[in-house]
Amino acid sequence: MTQTAVALSTDARTAIADALNQSVAETTVTTMMAQNFHWNVTGMAFGPLHDLFQKIYEDHFVAQDDLAERIKALDAHAEGTLAGMLKRSKVGEHDGHATDREMIKAMQGAQETLAATLAGCGAMAAEHGDTLTEDLCIARGQTHEKFAWFLRAHLS
Numbered sequence: 001m002t003q004t005a006v007a008l009s010t011d012a013r014t015a016i017a018d019a020l021n022q023s024v025a026e027t028t029v030t031t032m033m034a035q036n037f038h039w040n041v042t043g044m045a046f047g048p049l050h051d052l053f054q055k056i057y058e059d060h061f062v063a064q065d066d067l068a069e070r071i072k073a074l075d076a077h078a079e080g081t082l083a084g085m086l087k088r089s090k091v092g093e094h095d096g097h098a099t100d101r102e103m104i105k106a107m108q109g110a111q112e113t114l115a116a117t118l119a120g121c122g123a124m125a126a127e128h129g130d131t132l133t134e135d136l137c138i139a140r141g142q143t144h145e146k147f148a149w150f151l152r153a154h155l156s
């Protein structure tokens with residue numbers, strides 16, 4: 001049955017918020033990675049890659065807030081420290097010392113990890129009847145798969 005935030009049990013809200021916190025963490029780590037690559041990318045495709053990495057971090061910056069505010073709608077704590085986010089994130093930091101192809105591959109991997117995390121978070125929310133969180137996660141998962149395709153297309 002579809003449930004709004006106030007109708008969910010405490011256990012359900014805690015579980016969904018935990019999955020959302022992982023999504024926020026990975027989105028934030030990937031935001032920094034995209035800025036890092038935006039600054040440090042080199043090569044003949046500098047212009048389009050500089051722009052693409054900017055599109056990614058601008059998108060992720062907005063998404064991070066949408067996901068964190070959904071956690072607050074569920075009346076849970078939104079992780080707000082970088083150290084805490086790095087612990088939760090399956091996307092690791094990148095030092096930015098890499099060729100353009102290596103950056104594209106690293107960012108493609110981050111986008112695929114995010115798509116999987118968001119798909120899992122959405123499915124888990126749906127199990128609890130939280131279709132509003134599910135909807136947000138589905139939209140984010142689709143965006144990450146679109147960015148993964150944009151990046152993959154550079155390497156074929």
Ligand SMILES: [Fe+2]
Binds near residue numbers: 038054
């Ligand atoms: Fe810039």
